[in-house]
Amino acid sequence: MAKFLSRALTAVLVFSYGLFTLVLYGLIAVKNGTYFKRPTEKEELELQLARDRLWNLSEDFEGLSHHMLTLQSGFKFHFVANDKPNTPETINSDRPLVIFIHGFPDSWAIWRHILKSPSLRQAASLVAIDLPGYGGSESLDKYDATNVLEKLTELIITLRTEYGVDSSEESNKKRTIIVAHDWGCVLSMRLAAEAPALAHRFILSNGPIAKLVQANIRRILSTTKKMLGNAWRSPRHARVPLMQALRTLAPLGRQFFLSGYIFAMQMPVPFVLQFLTGGNYSLLKGVHLRASGGILTPYEAAEGMASSMGPSVAEFKSKTASGDTYPATLENERAFAHVMHMAGYYRDHASVARWVKSIETVASLHSISSGSELRHSSSGAGLFDEGPTGALKASSTIFWGQQDIALDQRICLDGMNDFLVNDSQIVLLPRTGHWTPVEPESRAALIKVVEWAAQGEQGDVGTVIQKSYPGAKVTVRR
Numbered sequence: 001m002a003k004f005l006s007r008a009l010t011a012v013l014v015f016s017y018g019l020f021t022l023v024l025y026g027l028i029a030v031k032n033g034t035y036f037k038r039p040t041e042k043e044e045l046e047l048q049l050a051r052d053r054l055w056n057l058s059e060d061f062e063g064l065s066h067h068m069l070t071l072q073s074g075f076k077f078h079f080v081a082n083d084k085p086n087t088p089e090t091i092n093s094d095r096p097l098v099i100f101i102h103g104f105p106d107s108w109a110i111w112r113h114i115l116k117s118p119s120l121r122q123a124a125s126l127v128a129i130d131l132p133g134y135g136g137s138e139s140l141d142k143y144d145a146t147n148v149l150e151k152l153t154e155l156i157i158t159l160r161t162e163y164g165v166d167s168s169e170e171s172n173k174k175r176t177i178i179v180a181h182d183w184g185c186v187l188s189m190r191l192a193a194e195a196p197a198l199a200h201r202f203i204l205s206n207g208p209i210a211k212l213v214q215a216n217i218r219r220i221l222s223t224t225k226k227m228l229g230n231a232w233r234s235p236r237h238a239r240v241p242l243m244q245a246l247r248t249l250a251p252l253g254r255q256f257f258l259s260g261y262i263f264a265m266q267m268p269v270p271f272v273l274q275f276l277t278g279g280n281y282s283l284l285k286g287v288h289l290r291a292s293g294g295i296l297t298p299y300e301a302a303e304g305m306a307s308s309m310g311p312s313v314a315e316f317k318s319k320t321a322s323g324d325t326y327p328a329t330l331e332n333e334r335a336f337a338h339v340m341h342m343a344g345y346y347r348d349h350a351s352v353a354r355w356v357k358s359i360e361t362v363a364s365l366h367s368i369s370s371g372s373e374l375r376h377s378s379s380g381a382g383l384f385d386e387g388p389t390g391a392l393k394a395s396s397t398i399f400w401g402q403q404d405i406a407l408d409q410r411i412c413l414d415g416m417n418d419f420l421v422n423d424s425q426i427v428l429l430p431r432t433g434h435w436t437p438v439e440p441e442s443r444a445a446l447i448k449v450v451e452w453a454a455q456g457e458q459g460d461v462g463t464v465i466q467k468s469y470p471g472a473k474v475t476v477r478r
């Protein structure tokens with residue numbers, strides 16, 4: 001009975017806070033005049049053009065071509081790349097493979113600025129994927145950890161073969177680098193913790209390690225409890241411990257306030273649809289506006305929305321050079337409810353739920369880890385060699401915009417050192433917010449970091465970053 005009551009109470013609280021957020025965001029959009037604003041003819045045309053630019057499979061985007069990859073399990077992924085997969089030139093070249101993984105509410109196209117870099121294209125084979133349920137990739141019924149991470153792992157292993165990292169004779173013939181942002185970062189942190197053989201370096205931007213966040217919340221709550229206990233025991237001297245308790249709680253309170261949208265995503269479907277698409281997508285439009293620092297040309301605004309919305313019915317008719325099309329199931333479903341797939345990652349707990357690896361996954365991870373045991377043998381601090389649960393076991397570069405309006409740095413990064421292995425860094429970017437792949441200063445620095453990783457990590461990454469981003473703080477774990 002007590003259990004039932006506490007569960008019911010939790011559900012009521014989650015719903016109430018979600019509803020509060022929905023109404024609050026709606027009112028803000030009304031106040032800003034975006035909620036009832038009808039798109040002009042020019043804006044509609046721009047959106048159509050942007051969707052054609054980003055999603056027409058028969059056209060290159062600035063020299064990047066579209067590809068569909070069907071996994072052994074039958075699941076279809078969409079990605080864009082500078083080098084064609086599975087050709088002798090690509091497989092035999094010694095350029096490393098860099099895989100870019102986007103977050104919410106984006107697609108491969110959040111990397112479009114970075115992918116244009118000529119020096120980066122020269123340095124590596126660049127592959128930018130759409131996560132399941134996003135852009136042109138197929139959807140899942142449920143976005144729990146096992147479903148999502150199994151698909152992602154199979155994709156990465158297949159890409160490694162098609163880009164010549166592994167062959168049937170030899171593994172790790174060249175480097176693989178995973179670059180990820182937001183939800184892509186959350187998922188990639190799980191890969192770095194639970195399948196570290198997938199890449200030689202993970203570059204991870206503005207997404208939390210769920211286990212570290214949980215540990216920080218527990219720590220804050222238990223410290224606060226102690227201080228409140230002190231205040232309770234000696235009421236006459238309660239002021240100091242009460243103030244301390246408030247100060248300790250502040251980051252948690254801030255994160256709770258910033259996380260309102262996560263609660264909104266837990267509500268019943270009609271509410272979530274209203275939240276994500278109400279006012280003609282005023283929320284997503286607001287996200288893209290913020291990402292660009294508050295100013296957007298109609299061209300850029302349309303590209304942002306086209307990145308979120310994926311292909312339209314028109315682009316479903318297009319074909320890649322090799323005759324592939326988008327998954328047939330998408331055409332009907334994406335038109336209206338595609339945002340529910342994005343919300344699925346929040347609703348089905350992909351960040352914390354257990355990943356039950358299939359036998360096939362375990363076998364393929366084993367086969368690509370040959371010759372790389374040394375790399376993963378040393379791990380972070382902690383009582384055991386394994387480090388705390390959720391600790392990353394591959395070399396990682398945490399690339400963090402400190403002005404993030406979705407993630408409190410103290411909640412997400414305090415204690416991070418214990419979650420990192422040898423050869424990892426934390427890069428703090430004081431003038432950057434959440435959207436590191438989009439904001440001009442951080443995206444230039446990100447290009448440099450990826451180049452550094454692709455070119456074999458010569459020299460000090462701190463020097464490389466500080467040259468393109470003065471004031472960036474780099475702490476290194478060796």
Ligand SMILES: *[C@@H]1O[C@H](CO)[C@@H](O)[C@H](O)[C@H]1NC(C)=O
Binds near residue numbers: 043280
């Ligand atoms: C919403 O936006 C789309 C695309 O810009 C447009 O075609 C449609 O008319 C808009 N609907 C409303 C109710 O403003």
Ligand SMILES: *[C@@H]1O[C@H](CO)[C@@H](O)[C@H](O)[C@H]1NC(C)=O
Binds near residue numbers: 052057059314
């Ligand atoms: C996609 O591009 C092809 C080739 O340029 C063009 O013929 C086709 O009309 C385009 N499709 C759409 C929906 O614009």
Ligand SMILES: *[C@@H]1O[C@H](CO)[C@@H](O)[C@H](O)[C@H]1NC(C)=O
Binds near residue numbers: 422
């Ligand atoms: C880190 O790696 C270097 C070589 O890459 C090695 O010499 C050193 O012992 C390692 N440190 C730890 C703590 O494992």
